Amino acid sequence: MIRTLIAVLSLASSISTQGSAVVLQYHHVDEGTPAITSITPTDFAAHLQHLDDENFSILPLDQITDTLKSGLELPGTAIAITFDDAYISIYTKAYPLLKSRNFPFTIFVTTNLVGSSKSYLDWQQLAEMADNGALVANHTKSHLHLLRSEPGKSDEEREQRIGEEISGAQLEIEKHLGKSPRLFAYPYGEYNQDILALVANLGYTGFGQQSGAMGADSNFLALPRFPLAGNYSELASFKTKVRTLPMPIRPTSIESLLEPGNLRPELVLSFTEGKWRTGELTCYGPGGKMDIEALDTTTFRVLPLEDVPVGRSRYNCTMPSSEQGRYYWYSQPWIRKKDDGSWYPEP
Ligand SMILES: [Zn+2]
CATH class of the missing domain: 3.20.20.370 (Glycoside hydrolase/deacetylase)
Structure with missing residues (x-):
């Protein structure tokens, strides 16, 4: 039962x-x-x-x-x-x-x-x-x-x-x-x-x-x-x-705090099995709409147009679902210290 x-x-x-x-x-x-x-x-x-x-x-x-x-x-x-x-x-x-x-x-x-x-x-x-x-x-x-x-x-x-x-x-x-x-x-x-x-x-x-x-x-x-x-x-x-x-992706565990040499971090999204509209995946980051490159049919690399700014910021990715007006949403936070290695002041 x-x-x-x-x-x-x-x-x-x-x-x-x-x-x-x-x-x-x-x-x-x-x-x-x-x-x-x-x-x-x-x-x-x-x-x-x-x-x-x-x-x-x-x-x-x-x-x-x-x-x-x-x-x-x-x-x-x-x-x-x-x-x-x-x-x-x-x-x-x-x-x-x-x-x-x-x-x-x-x-x-x-x-x-x-x-x-x-x-x-x-x-x-x-x-x-x-x-x-x-x-x-x-x-x-x-x-x-x-x-x-x-x-x-x-x-x-x-x-x-x-x-x-x-x-x-x-x-x-x-x-x-x-x-x-x-x-x-x-x-x-x-x-x-x-x-x-x-x-x-x-x-x-x-x-x-x-x-x-x-x-x-x-x-x-x-x-x-x-x-x-x-x-x-x-x-x-x-x-x-x-x-x-x-977002129907496999769990990611990316450190938010950026290393000084990595100011345009790539985000790799690996989708689970399913009929997803990955062709309509859209991500925004520093500089606007991000470049998306298909590594294979379920894995996509997302790259920003500009360096991640000092402070806190995010990449935001959305993809339409099969339900009208409902989107899958995923956000990756970033934290970038000042170039001299010190912390930025909180606004
Ligand atoms: Zn608080």
């Missing part, structure tokens, strides 16, 4: 989208806060209205990751709403809109900032939201740059510091709220393979800030989210993003 049920479930998944989800990433929902991390309450309300109008399934983030990890099916339009850093406007502006629609959401909190000033949430506000559909998850204690921490120290010392930042934040959340899902968002979306291994050892699911949809084959240590702030919060593109599907 169970075997039959599993067979039916997997048949269903191969016909549909195989189960995927889109995670939205917000910071401030406010006017007057920095545009690069803000969406206005009016625009945020328009996002929620669209999700409501189109009957998207707004699910708790841990339910989405648990379902995908266990190979079970998600609704075709699963969405999770997340906020980073614990800004006050989550409570004053976003929460009333979310609560009125019964939309669950996740707040990745930097625990040292909680209650530190009027700009940030306090534990009482977090507790109230946790009682009404919010998950409060881990964004380190001090919002440190994980790639920059402990310069000059040994790998062991660096790893210990990062471990303390993550475990300490988790303890703090659990102390105040009693529980916290083991979900972790990398500050600034920064990680490398060593940091991913540490996060895996600590037992967390990890989230970056590269755009794209997630599916059962995604890397659960570096899951994508769509950052929705400033120019990226605009409704027309939001409507496309929330309908995206995970």
Whole structure:
């Protein structure tokens, strides 16, 4: 009986989208806060209205990751709403809109900032939201740059510091709220393979800030989210993003941090078995639309027209699916230090 049920479930998944989800990433929902991390309450309300109008399934983030990890099916339009850093406007502006629609959401909190000033949430506000559909998850204690921490120290010392930042934040959340899902968002979306291994050892699911949809084959240590702030919060593109599907490629594990001699890194996308419209694969990177070279029928090399700029940037690739208006989306983040080897300032 169970075997039959599993067979039916997997048949269903191969016909549909195989189960995927889109995670939205917000910071401030406010006017007057920095545009690069803000969406206005009016625009945020328009996002929620669209999700409501189109009957998207707004699910708790841990339910989405648990379902995908266990190979079970998600609704075709699963969405999770997340906020980073614990800004006050989550409570004053976003929460009333979310609560009125019964939309669950996740707040990745930097625990040292909680209650530190009027700009940030306090534990009482977090507790109230946790009682009404919010998950409060881990964004380190001090919002440190994980790639920059402990310069000059040994790998062991660096790893210990990062471990303390993550475990300490988790303890703090659990102390105040009693529980916290083991979900972790990398500050600034920064990680490398060593940091991913540490996060895996600590037992967390990890989230970056590269755009794209997630599916059962995604890397659960570096899951994508769509950052929705400033120019990226605009409704027309939001409507496309929330309908995206995970690019059907074999998992890649490329370091984001570029070596000085490699400023035009190539991206090789290796597609899984299937009838994909690879002829319509399109990628954008520094300098615009990127060159795509077919290495064979399922493998494509993507090359930028210009050097990757200093700071954080991405290559974004899309390909139409068989469903009208739904695109597969994959994003590769890059981090380039200044030419003298020093770190760029955060904007
Ligand atoms: Zn953050």
